[in-house]
Amino acid sequence: MGCGAIVLFCPLLAVLACICLKHFDGGLLPTLWTFITTHPMEFIVSYAPRPTAGASAAYAGWLLFQAALYAWLPSPIGYGQRTPAGHLLPYRVNGIHAWVVTHVIAVMAVYAGVLDPAVIAKNWEGLLVAANVYGYLLAVAAYFKAHLCPTHEADRKFSGSMVYDFYMGIELNPRFGEWWDFKLFHNGRPGIVAWTLINLSFAAWQFQLHGYISNSMIIVNILHAFYVVDFFINEDWYLRTIDICHDHYGFYLAWGSMVWLPGTYTLQAQYLARYPVNLSTPVAVAILLIGTSGYVVFRSVNYQKDIVRRTNGECKIWGKKAEVIRATYKTEDGKLHESLLLCSGWWGIVRHANYLGDLVLSYSGCAVCGVHNILPWWYAVFMTALLLQRCVRDHSRCLGKYGEDWEKYCRRVKWKLIPGVY
Numbered sequence: 001m002g003c004g005a006i007v008l009f010c011p012l013l014a015v016l017a018c019i020c021l022k023h024f025d026g027g028l029l030p031t032l033w034t035f036i037t038t039h040p041m042e043f044i045v046s047y048a049p050r051p052t053a054g055a056s057a058a059y060a061g062w063l064l065f066q067a068a069l070y071a072w073l074p075s076p077i078g079y080g081q082r083t084p085a086g087h088l089l090p091y092r093v094n095g096i097h098a099w100v101v102t103h104v105i106a107v108m109a110v111y112a113g114v115l116d117p118a119v120i121a122k123n124w125e126g127l128l129v130a131a132n133v134y135g136y137l138l139a140v141a142a143y144f145k146a147h148l149c150p151t152h153e154a155d156r157k158f159s160g161s162m163v164y165d166f167y168m169g170i171e172l173n174p175r176f177g178e179w180w181d182f183k184l185f186h187n188g189r190p191g192i193v194a195w196t197l198i199n200l201s202f203a204a205w206q207f208q209l210h211g212y213i214s215n216s217m218i219i220v221n222i223l224h225a226f227y228v229v230d231f232f233i234n235e236d237w238y239l240r241t242i243d244i245c246h247d248h249y250g251f252y253l254a255w256g257s258m259v260w261l262p263g264t265y266t267l268q269a270q271y272l273a274r275y276p277v278n279l280s281t282p283v284a285v286a287i288l289l290i291g292t293s294g295y296v297v298f299r300s301v302n303y304q305k306d307i308v309r310r311t312n313g314e315c316k317i318w319g320k321k322a323e324v325i326r327a328t329y330k331t332e333d334g335k336l337h338e339s340l341l342l343c344s345g346w347w348g349i350v351r352h353a354n355y356l357g358d359l360v361l362s363y364s365g366c367a368v369c370g371v372h373n374i375l376p377w378w379y380a381v382f383m384t385a386l387l388l389q390r391c392v393r394d395h396s397r398c399l400g401k402y403g404e405d406w407e408k409y410c411r412r413v414k415w416k417l418i419p420g421v422y
């Protein structure tokens with residue numbers, strides 16, 4: 001029931017956020033109150049974003065363009081982690097090229113005068129509708145593909161509930177042919193490349209509406225750009241995170257990466273474009289520094305895990321030889337494998353310091369919007385819920401995978417997120 005509710009209500013939330021900004025000055029309570037007290041038909045007629053032919057065509061073009069970059073740009077090959085059925089999959093990791101090419105083309109088109117820099121902001125409603133339609137279709141396609149033509153049959157997971165399977169996914173790494181990876185492409189290209197473009201477009205719109213770009217808008221753009229560019233520079237690392245290695249491909253990832261990410265992670269820029277916030281210089285500098293330090297923690301934690309696994313523990317962490325537990329696990333073909341659990345550096349202090357850094361970064365990006373409205377804090381609230389739930393989910397998964405070795409790690413590193421607190 002929970003999964004069914006998410007499938008039905010999350011798209012509504014994404015659309016409500018858009019309505020809230022356009023019609024209710026960013027006020028969440030008046031939006032919700034009007035939503036509850038107005039006849040649904042009347043609400044839709046008065047407020048719902050409409051599809052437009054132009055935005056739908058542009059969205060389709062965007063998907064095709066990103067697909068072409070994914071398929072044809074030169075690419076090093078990265079490897080994921082061994083799947084439960086024992087596959088070690090190769091991936092095309094050319095995301096940074098795709099991001100650079102896309103942004104260079106966009107900037108050139110703006111300078112040449114053929115593209116309004118605020119075009120995304122001005123067509124936002126039509127784009128959001130198109131993204132929602134595509135996100136749903138993608139989730140449906142993933143569900144049927146998993147039943148009818150799975151890529152790796154033994155890596156499918158059936159829960160016994162159609163709704164749960166639709167939501168959490170059945171196939172682990174659905175592919176077309178040998179290389180076209182549904183999950184990496186959709187999680188890591190159209191939505192996330194668009195993230196920085198959307199922010200920039202709303203910054204341009206703020207300029208067109210108000211005649212200046214606020215320091216809060218600049219900080220949001222900088223902090224989010226750290227995150228996005230970091231993602232692409234370290235795309236190879238992403239191949240060994242929970243999204244790619246453990247989460248199956250259903251509505252959660254398909255719709256999430258196509259709608260939730262570009263639609264709600266950019267709410268701060270969407271908000272600031274209409275309602276600029278001017279921070280005093282000390283506050284602006286403080287937020288930028290705190291956000292940057294969150295990013296630095298996030299990156300260095302993720303780097304430590306990656307380097308220790310890539311070098312099989314033969315590396316230094318904070319100047320000393322990495323301390324590891326050599327944990328074993330069995331894949332479904334009965335074979336025994338070894339994996340390293342890092343116990344020093346960040347990973348010796350708490351089990352999810354990367355989530356902590358991510359949260360500091362998320363809250364900083366929201367803090368620039370001030371406390372007048374709750375809506376632009378959505379990203380931080382969502383990330384808190386997501387990452388806390390991941391702490392719990394990851395613990396039971398790792399316990400199932402490594403058994404005693406995981407318990408040994410947990411005895412050594414007691415805290416999940418904040419030492420002494422959780």
Ligand code: NDP
Binds near residue numbers: 081241242347354386
């Ligand atoms: P991690 O990269 O921390 O991966 C967790 C996995 O790492 C575990 O399942 C386990 O997998 C392995 N692991 C656990 N403990 C250790 C250890 N001590 N040493 C080595 N490996 C260990 O988490 P996520 O994939 O959830 O997140 C990656 C990053 O992405 C995080 O920084 C997170 O903040 C960010 N993120 C951002 C989101 C967003 O929407 N903005 C959403 C989700 C995450 P195994 O042993 O099986 O490899």
